[in-house]
Amino acid sequence: MNGASVAAGPPPCRTAGEAARAALERLVRAGADPVSYLRGRRAAGAGPAVGYVCGYVPEEVILAAGLHPVRLGGRPGPVGPADSRLQSFACSFARACLDGLLTLTGSEVAGVVFAYTCDSLRAVAESWRIHAPRGTFFHFLNLPARLKGRGVEDYTRAALSRFAVSLQAVEGGRPVTGESLEAAARLTAAVRAGLGRLAAVRSARPDILPGSTFIAIARGATVLDRGEAARDLDTLAADLEAVVEANPLPGDGAGSRPRVLVTGGFLETEGPLRLIEEAGLDIAADDLCLGGRALAFGAGTEARPDAESGLGPALARLAALYLGRVPCPTKHPPERRFAFVCDEAARHDVDGVVFLLQKFCDPHAFDYPELRHRLGSAGHPSLLLEVEQGALSRGQALTRLEAFAEGLREAMEGGRAG
Amino acid sequence: MKTATMPDRRLKVDSELKRLILRHYLGAFRAKRPLTRRPVAWVTSGAPVEILLALGILPVYPENYGALCGSRKAAVPYCEEAEKAGYSLDLCAYARNSIGSMLSGRGELGGRPLPAPDLLLTTKNICGVVVKWWEVVARHYGCPLFVLDTPFAADGVTPEQKEYVRGQLEDLVDFCLRATRRRRPPREAFERRLREVLDLSGQATALWQELQVLRRNSPTPASALDMFTNLFPIVTLRGTQACVDYYRKVRDELSERVRRGEGAVPGERFRLVWDNIAIWYNFDLVRYLHRRGAAFVGETYTDAWGLYDFKEARVGDPLDAMAELYSLVLLNVGLEVRKERLFRMVRLQRADGVVFHSCRSCKTYSLGQYELARAVRDELGLPTLIIEADMVDSRAFASGPTVTRIDAFLELLSGGL
Numbered sequence A: 001m002n003g004a005s006v007a008a009g010p011p012p013c014r015t016a017g018e019a020a021r022a023a024l025e026r027l028v029r030a031g032a033d034p035v036s037y038l039r040g041r042r043a044a045g046a047g048p049a050v051g052y053v054c055g056y057v058p059e060e061v062i063l064a065a066g067l068h069p070v071r072l073g074g075r076p077g078p079v080g081p082a083d084s085r086l087q088s089f090a091c092s093f094a095r096a097c098l099d100g101l102l103t104l105t106g107s108e109v110a111g112v113v114f115a116y117t118c119d120s121l122r123a124v125a126e127s128w129r130i131h132a133p134r135g136t137f138f139h140f141l142n143l144p145a146r147l148k149g150r151g152v153e154d155y156t157r158a159a160l161s162r163f164a165v166s167l168q169a170v171e172g173g174r175p176v177t178g179e180s181l182e183a184a185a186r187l188t189a190a191v192r193a194g195l196g197r198l199a200a201v202r203s204a205r206p207d208i209l210p211g212s213t214f215i216a217i218a219r220g221a222t223v224l225d226r227g228e229a230a231r232d233l234d235t236l237a238a239d240l241e242a243v244v245e246a247n248p249l250p251g252d253g254a255g256s257r258p259r260v261l262v263t264g265g266f267l268e269t270e271g272p273l274r275l276i277e278e279a280g281l282d283i284a285a286d287d288l289c290l291g292g293r294a295l296a297f298g299a300g301t302e303a304r305p306d307a308e309s310g311l312g313p314a315l316a317r318l319a320a321l322y323l324g325r326v327p328c329p330t331k332h333p334p335e336r337r338f339a340f341v342c343d344e345a346a347r348h349d350v351d352g353v354v355f356l357l358q359k360f361c362d363p364h365a366f367d368y369p370e371l372r373h374r375l376g377s378a379g380h381p382s383l384l385l386e387v388e389q390g391a392l393s394r395g396q397a398l399t400r401l402e403a404f405a406e407g408l409r410e411a412m413e414g415g416r417a418g
Numbered sequence B: 001m002k003t004a005t006m007p008d009r010r011l012k013v014d015s016e017l018k019r020l021i022l023r024h025y026l027g028a029f030r031a032k033r034p035l036t037r038r039p040v041a042w043v044t045s046g047a048p049v050e051i052l053l054a055l056g057i058l059p060v061y062p063e064n065y066g067a068l069c070g071s072r073k074a075a076v077p078y079c080e081e082a083e084k085a086g087y088s089l090d091l092c093a094y095a096r097n098s099i100g101s102m103l104s105g106r107g108e109l110g111g112r113p114l115p116a117p118d119l120l121l122t123t124k125n126i127c128g129v130v131v132k133w134w135e136v137v138a139r140h141y142g143c144p145l146f147v148l149d150t151p152f153a154a155d156g157v158t159p160e161q162k163e164y165v166r167g168q169l170e171d172l173v174d175f176c177l178r179a180t181r182r183r184r185p186p187r188e189a190f191e192r193r194l195r196e197v198l199d200l201s202g203q204a205t206a207l208w209q210e211l212q213v214l215r216r217n218s219p220t221p222a223s224a225l226d227m228f229t230n231l232f233p234i235v236t237l238r239g240t241q242a243c244v245d246y247y248r249k250v251r252d253e254l255s256e257r258v259r260r261g262e263g264a265v266p267g268e269r270f271r272l273v274w275d276n277i278a279i280w281y282n283f284d285l286v287r288y289l290h291r292r293g294a295a296f297v298g299e300t301y302t303d304a305w306g307l308y309d310f311k312e313a314r315v316g317d318p319l320d321a322m323a324e325l326y327s328l329v330l331l332n333v334g335l336e337v338r339k340e341r342l343f344r345m346v347r348l349q350r351a352d353g354v355v356f357h358s359c360r361s362c363k364t365y366s367l368g369q370y371e372l373a374r375a376v377r378d379e380l381g382l383p384t385l386i387i388e389a390d391m392v393d394s395r396a397f398a399s400g401p402t403v404t405r406i407d408a409f410l411e412l413l414s415g416g417l
């Protein structure tokens, strides 16, 4: 959770104005080092923050309780104290998460929320429950694995309701009401809308907004104060949209790079994405925990200004929103995600797909052969790379990526010639 | 006390067990033939199989098939088949074994893989892996899949959780009827039949618990190898009369051993508890311990099947009781509960130490073991041993370092006695 292994220097992005550059920097800095951000926030007298470690924790509920939600994604780099708590065959993301949590001093966040997804993260939650500093808030959001079927919606709503009630134990929080939940949902929707505009810029012009920078921004939006994040995203999106309009044609060499969709789980850093770009590929779309999947929520279930304001209906809408989003592979059935990846690959006109598989991640690894097959049938060649401790093994990965890029380029040229 | 020089004494009923296993798998193949047709379901070890049995569906267990392949040291080529198809080497080896055997059309049942399923039932209560694995199988065979979703029961089952699981159990009945194109039996008839099956399950479980109680004797009449081998009926035949009949015989044989003061391990000096799945391809490891006078008097793995106590189900609402029991299985509860159960076993079986098989295949069982081992050492003051291996993929096992660690552990035990 520190920024130790995050590359220094501003991330590549062709903003035009000062305000946009400042917004970009605020977002990226917060995402790269949430712990420092939280300490600074606290020093400035801001209210308590609550950490969460999975995209299935609805930050809407934390916001509605008057608390600051922050996604804690794990400490990149070699495993530290988690080594004596979790075996090496727990996915390195899970180990990094536990590591990050074990190295918190207790003052950064008032508590941590987990959601039930995979076996490894459940083990992290169990371990943390034992070792959390006394008085730290802990909640395990016991979500279903099924997305539809008898009782799923009711059960999800009940789990969310328990979560909302449990947050009252955090000092400085306030009871969640229908109104506060609707307001929080509107704020979160604004953040998602901002990111959605940026995703469109990335797809249209990855030379202006590279995919790695997009994910760095998305990461920042899970850390920065959400009101500020919504404003910053708006500023940045408006600026970049203007840049695209003013520069309708890609610059030298840009546009000839093969376009890829990147699919995988949570990435501790943008390192693997930068390597993909370094190998000569443009990331035009993604199915990552922080990116594409976090944005692809079901339509029609967002908070509505005219909605009934009772807590029950607001929780029901939230349940429907999370059950209807593009699922991660820990949820059943998986078809919606398969379709999403294939549709996105087609919609963004990508030339190939890169699988970033977190080493020891069961859910993603089980889906890989099927997804590879479906993409292949749709004419999208793919490459599988294993991510360990937040990184790719540079030499080997770069060689394979370059060979993949070369193959895609040849196919593109062949296509043009034909 | 009679002492033999044999490394382990086989139970006489073992020969009958072989017949039971054979009969089970032959029955599954017969179920696929036109004249003896019966729907076959692939189910997980934590599945509420009583519902299937009450509806005349024959359950088969790919995990058990994995254990069978493992104990024949035959799993690796099937795992490799799955790996060739793109399934990572790091995935659960039961799953890889099953998928590889399925994809290649080869297997350990007279050269054949498991008979194709007509329907699939997976239950999240043991791990998330089985949901993904069963999805793969469902796509391969194009057959209907039911996912019984059991939320985590860290410290127990909440009312809404129970209601959610119970509702799914009701749905499961409809699913089975639809998948097998059958008409719904009258509710009363179905419930009567379900209670009969639950009663048989309960009887088998009670006998299984009796075996564990008999093992409290010194010397213990059954060690881990007997129990691992004898898991087959309680896992695969639970809910049938054959299962009950078989365990009566095992109980009688163990009682007889106790009466004669005959131990499973000649010259028993240490009493140990085993945590996690057996290492099916390497029983020699356990025999090595036996030869040094270390006997296993309990296993969290075998004990897990003693939890299916269906007393409530036989009197009250069966689905209600099943919703609760199937949520509280060993791998669906929190570490604190697992610790309590482990400590209880150590106390009751009068164990001197605990051996943890850190099984790289099975994250849900293995992650958390470091915390448990620490608790055993710190709170019970007993020595622990961690063995790094896998239940069926022998490629993950390094014999040399393991034996060295076992020796060190035995020294620690000797020092402590």
Ligand code: SF4
Pocket (backbone or CB within 6 Å): A091, A092, A093, A094, A117, A118, A119, A120, A121, A265, A266, A330, A358, A360, A361, A362, A363, A364
């Ligand atoms: S990367 Fe995979 S195994 Fe790791 S926490 Fe995420 S879903 Fe679980």
Ligand code: SF4
Pocket (backbone or CB within 6 Å): B063, B092, B093, B094, B095, B126, B127, B128, B129, B130, B277, B331, B361, B362, B363, B364, B365
């Ligand atoms: S992960 Fe563990 S519990 Fe799940 S199927 Fe594999 S061995 Fe069984």
